[in-house]
Amino acid sequence: MAIPAHYNAKEVEDKWYDYWMKNNYFHSEVDEREPYTIVIPPPNVTGVLHMGHMLNNTIQDVLVRRARLKGLNACWVPGTDHASIATEAKVVAKLKAEGIEKNDLSREEFLQHAWDWTHKHGGIILQQLKKLGASCDWERTKFTMDEDMSSSVIKVFVDLYEKGLIYRGYRMVNWDPQAKTTLSDEEVNYEERNGKLYYLKYKVDGTNDYLTIATTRPETILGDTAICINPNDERFAHLKGKKAIVPICNRTIPIIEDDYVDMEFGTGCLKVTPAHDENDKNLGDKHNLEVIDIFNDDATLNHYGLHYEGKDRFVVRAEIVEELELSGFLDKVEEYVNKVGTSERTGAVIEPKLSDQWFLKMKEMAQPALDAVIGHDINLVPEKFINTYRHWMENVRDWNISRQLLWGHQIPAYFYGTGKNDFVVAETAGEALEKARKVTRNSDLKASDLTQDKDALDTWFSSWLWPMSVFNGILEPENEEIKYYYPTNDLVTAPEILFFWVARMIMAGYEYRGERPFKNVYLTGIVRDKQRRKMSKSLGNSPDPLALIDQYGADGVRVGMLLSSPAGNDLMFDEDLCKQGSGFSNKIWNAFRLVQGWDISEDIEQPETAKMAIDWYRSKFQKTIREIEDHYSKYRISDALMSTYKLIWDDYCSWFLEMVKPAYGEPMDSKTYQEIISILEDNLKILHPFMPFVTEEIWQEITDRTPEEALIVAKWPEERNFDETIIKEFSHAAEVIAGVRKIRKDKNISFKNEIDLSVLNNENTSKTFDTVISKMGNISQFEYVNGSVDGALSFRVRSNEYFIPVAGAVDVEAEKKKIKEELAYTEGFLKSVEKKLSNERFVNNAPEKVVAIEKSKKADAEARIEALKASLKNLN
RNA sequence: GGGUGAUUAGCUCAGUUGGUUCAGAGCACUACCUUGACAGGGUAGGGGUCACUGGUUCGAAUCCAGUAUCACUCACCA
Numbered sequence: 005m006a007i008p009a010h011y012n013a014k015e016v017e018d019k020w021y022d023y024w025m026k027n028n029y030f031h032s033e034v035d036e037r038e039p040y041t042i043v044i045p046p047p048n049v050t051g052v053l054h055m056g057h058m059l060n061n062t063i064q065d066v067l068v069r070r071a072r073l074k075g076l077n078a079c080w081v082p083g084t085d086h087a088s089i090a091t092e093a094k095v096v097a098k099l100k101a102e103g104i105e106k107n108d109l110s111r112e113e114f115l116q117h118a119w120d121w122t123h124k125h126g127g128i129i130l131q132q133l134k135k136l137g138a139s140c141d142w143e144r145t146k147f148t149m150d151e152d153m154s155s156s157v158i159k160v161f162v163d164l165y166e167k168g169l170i171y172r173g174y175r176m177v178n179w180d181p182q183a184k185t186t187l188s189d190e191e192v193n194y195e196e197r198n199g200k201l202y203y204l205k206y207k208v209d210g211t212n213d214y215l216t217i218a219t220t221r222p223e224t225i226l227g228d229t230a231i232c233i234n235p236n237d238e239r240f241a242h243l244k245g246k247k248a249i250v251p252i253c254n255r256t257i258p259i260i261e262d263d264y265v266d267m268e269f270g271t272g273c274l275k276v277t278p279a280h281d282e283n284d285k286n287l288g289d290k291h292n293l294e295v296i297d298i299f300n301d302d303a304t305l306n307h308y309g310l311h312y313e314g315k316d317r318f319v320v321r322a323e324i325v326e327e328l329e330l331s332g333f334l335d336k337v338e339e340y341v342n343k344v345g346t347s348e349r350t351g352a353v354i355e356p357k358l359s360d361q362w363f364l365k366m367k368e369m370a371q372p373a374l375d376a377v378i379g380h381d382i383n384l385v386p387e388k389f390i391n392t393y394r395h396w397m398e399n400v401r402d403w404n405i406s407r408q409l410l411w412g413h414q415i416p417a418y419f420y421g422t423g424k425n426d427f428v429v430a431e432t433a434g435e436a437l438e439k440a441r442k443v444t445r446n447s448d449l450k451a452s453d454l455t456q457d458k459d460a461l462d463t464w465f466s467s468w469l470w471p472m473s474v475f476n477g478i479l480e481p482e483n484e485e486i487k488y489y490y491p492t493n494d495l496v497t498a499p500e501i502l503f504f505w506v507a508r509m510i511m512a513g514y515e516y517r518g519e520r521p522f523k524n525v526y527l528t529g530i531v532r533d534k535q536r537r538k539m540s541k542s543l544g545n546s547p548d549p550l551a552l553i554d555q556y557g558a559d560g561v562r563v564g565m566l567l568s569s570p571a572g573n574d575l576m577f578d579e580d581l582c583k584q585g586s587g588f589s590n591k592i593w594n595a596f597r598l599v600q601g602w603d604i605s606e607d608i609e610q611p612e613t614a615k616m617a618i619d620w621y622r623s624k625f626q627k628t629i630r631e632i633e634d635h636y637s638k639y640r641i642s643d644a645l646m647s648t649y650k651l652i653w654d655d656y657c658s659w660f661l662e663m664v665k666p667a668y669g670e671p672m673d674s675k676t677y678q679e680i681i682s683i684l685e686d687n688l689k690i691l692h693p694f695m696p697f698v699t700e701e702i703w704q705e706i707t708d709r710t711p712e713e714a715l716i717v718a719k720w721p722e723e724r725n726f727d728e729t730i731i732k733e734f735s736h737a738a739e740v741i742a743g744v745r746k747i748r749k750d751k752n753i754s755f756k757n758e759i760d761l762s763v764l765n766n767e768n769t770s771k772t773f774d775t776v777i778s779k780m781g782n783i784s785q786f787e788y789v790n791g792s793v794d795g796a797l798s799f800r801v802r803s804n805e806y807f808i809p810v811a812g813a814v815d816v817e818a819e820k821k822k823i824k825e826e827l828a829y830t831e832g833f834l835k836s837v838e839k840k841l842s843n844e845r846f847v848n849n850a851p852e853k854v855v856a857i858e859k860s861k862k863a864d865a866e867a868r869i870e871a872l873k874a875s876l877k878n879l880n
Numbered sequence: 881g882g883g884u885g886a887u888u889a890g891c892u893c894a895g896u897u898g899g900u901u902c903a904g905a906g907c908a909c910u911a912c913c914u915u916g917a918c919a920g921g922g923u924a925g926g927g928g929u930c931a932c933u934g935g936u937u938c939g940a941a942u943c944c945a946g947u948a949u950c951a952c953u954c955a956c957c958a
Contacts, residue, residue: 274958283956391884568892587920598917668916833901845938854899
């Protein structure tokens with residue numbers, strides 16, 4: 005059977021994914037083995053796969069597959085997030101395109117549309133992950149709005165409310181006028197924007213004086229309810245106790261004093277608008293000021309806006325400046341750069357707004373979550389994020405958990421009256437009714453008298469329970485699964501959601517299980533393009549992941565992503581790396597092709613070279629898997645891959661296979677062949693986490709396997725003792741071979757022509773690999789000599805001198821020059837070593853070990869100089 | 881503005897508690913080779929004052945201080 009010279013990933017990958025699925029290898033059940041659990045960071049249910057997901061899920065799959073091979077009960081739980089704002093925005097936009105306004109629909113009608121949308125687009129991303137090879141336990145797929153997941157959320161809300169940790173408050177919140185909902189502080193991004201600082205004049209009541217204030221938001225003057233000066237500001241002493249008149253609306257407002265005002269900034273006078281600025285709100289509370297909210301929910305002006313009513317805030321800003329200028333109230337305008345809060349989801353400029361919202365107290369819950377990370381019960385990888393985490397947790401503010409959205413978990417608060425506090429909190433409407441009857445002492449209260457709070461909960465209020473709720477750990481805290489799988493092992497996610505999600509999962513974990521939700525958090529970097537720009541849809545610089553998989557194969561793309569992604573560092577994605585990845589697949593494929601093509605004979609003895617090669621490779625393999633193990637333990641996945649890559653490409657393909665390769669057309673002895681297959685199988689095992697498809701393909705091509713014998717569930721190679729000496733001896737031999745190759749190249753001697761080699765064995769080097777040297781150097785005669793060989797080219801490995809007789813081709817002068825250069829270098833080296841050793845302070849202060857090393861360096865250098873001098877003399 | 885981290889080859893990055901002539905890897909580059917696994921191959925090379933300036937030390941890419949640039953993160957100066 006002819007095997008194609010080019011590995012064709014496309015034909016192979018779906019086949020094996022189907023095979024794995026069919027045999028249920030991804031599924032995990034509670035058993036007596038040690039569990040290894042990862043919960044996926046649930047992507048938005050209607051999202052599509054982007055490069056960030058590719059990186060993130062490749063890493064998770066590597067960890068999960070490796071755990072599975074190591075005999076752990078690996079369980080990777082997939083799922084999706086309802087992503088309230090994002091999904092609702094999409095549904096609203098879609099309805100709008102069809103001419104339907106959200107406000108014209110009832111709650112139920114809108115939710116029906118949202119569910120339709122979810123069912124239509126939901127889960128596409130999970131299908132895409134399958135192309136990548138993700139070995140998720142698909143039977144466990146969860147959605148944050150599944151019935152049981154929702155019940156968990158509601159149960160936790162009620163519990164926290166009863167514990168007094170959730171409260172309702174009238175607070176300044178971040179209002180997104182586009183999505184018409186509040187946002188948590190974490191969902192606001194601050195951007196620097198070029199704006200203007202307007203200097204406005206207010207008439208001082210009862211005088212002809214004016215005072216001047218500076219503001220970036222002139223439209224908010226209509227909501228002004230005071231002017232504030234610093235009591236220590238002598239410039240304004242004459243204003244104390246006076247009143248000012250707001251331009252345009254001609255309202256009279258008090259002039260108050262507070263040392264909050266910075267005398268240096270602007271004019272030293274501050275306009276106070278309690279409804280539209282958090283600091284102003286604080287001032288207002290302190291000084292009992294009136295609160296005038298001038299905006300509608302969509303940030304157009306309301307009736308307080310007078311003739312601007314109904315116009316957008318930014319339109320009004322331009323127009324009001326014009327009016328102020330015309331009427332002489334505008335003093336001057338300066339260019340000004342300020343930070344503007346924008347919505348993480350919609351990009352709209354945030355409007356600070358006072359409203360009734362639900363909050364979760366954070367301080368108490370933050371403490372154990374902080375301790376866990378500081379005390380390394382939970383490891384952040386890389387550790388540099390600990391500082392950021394600590395800073396955030398120490399300054400944590402209460403979490404605004406209500407959203408003015410329909411898509412999400414409706415807040416289980418039921419109002420029985422019109423008062424702000426006329427509500428009860430309960431898991432069901434029935435329980436709410438009972439509670440309400442009790443509270444009101446009105447047993448006639450009917451279900452229809454209760455109105456449930458219209459708002460939904462922040463999306464993160466469900467995802468923070470994810471590691472518990474996917475195992476039903478909230479509703480049934482004592483069930484077998486949660487006890488077995490929790491705490492999970494590793495969490496792989498982006499640093500961007502360290503606070504949104506990771507920190508809150510830790511808090512919830514300690515609150516509800518008294519235990520960390522995971523042991524390690526691997527924080528991936530952001531995937532950027534070559535110019536370091538973040539990949540984004542709008543820039544159009546993000547490659548389509550599925551197209552990449554199509555072109556390079558999933559294995560190729562996985563390797564491409566991992567080749568350059570140290571934890572926590574951004575990944576500069578370069579498609580060439582995928583090319584390197586698919587090149588690697590092809591290399592592995594061809595190495596198999598070579599092995600597979602040999603004829604096997606029972607009648608020949610195992611050659612010495614093959615035996616040595618096998619001994620050496622087994623040791624080298626053992627040494628390398630220790631290195632790989634070490635890299636994994638530090639979550640240095642790209643280093644683990646690189647060690648594997650070099651082992652396979654350099655040691656296995658370039659050295660080992662070349663050493664055991666029989667002469668062209670000759671058969672191979674069966675003993676060697678058996679060993680080569682066993683070595684190949686070990687290689688496939690350590691490659692499998694990175695490149696699951698090509699490895700399974702080869703594994704199954706080697707011989708027929710039962711489903712139980714599939715590579716995905718094979719046993720990771722055991723660590724055995726290995727021989728360090730043979731590795732050293734081989735590396736010496738490899739240097740000799742390199743020397744021979746260099747001379748062949750310099751003198752244009754084809755590899756096909758046999759040559760002779762002699763050695764002056766000053767080092768007393770072991771002869772173990774002599775047959776290998778002969779084979780790899782195509783040496784006809786390899787002899788040991790006692791003195792220099794005349795008329796031969798030479799090279800040195802350590803103190804040994806090697807000679808290759810070349811008829812008439814020796815350029816004595818060139819040889820001499822080469823030796824002299826080497827001599828000069830070695831003498832320089834010796835000098836530096838001697839200098840060190842003659843320095844008393846070095847000898848006295850440096851550790852003995854270091855001094856001993858220096859001494860042996862000295863001896864080596866001296867021996868080498870002797871050898872070089874001898875050669876030189878010989879040439880003269 | 882505060883905090884944190886970074887700066888090593890053309891690119892992406894290693895460099896473990898200061899100690900081999902320690903300055904590395906992969907890719908890219910150059911020259912040559914290649915009809916017998918693989919041109920997605922092989923062999924051999926070139927390439928860096930370890931951001932800068934001082935200091936500590938017998939010895940500094942590594943420790944300390946300052947400077948510059950960058951990144952991330954937090955923050956209510958209108």
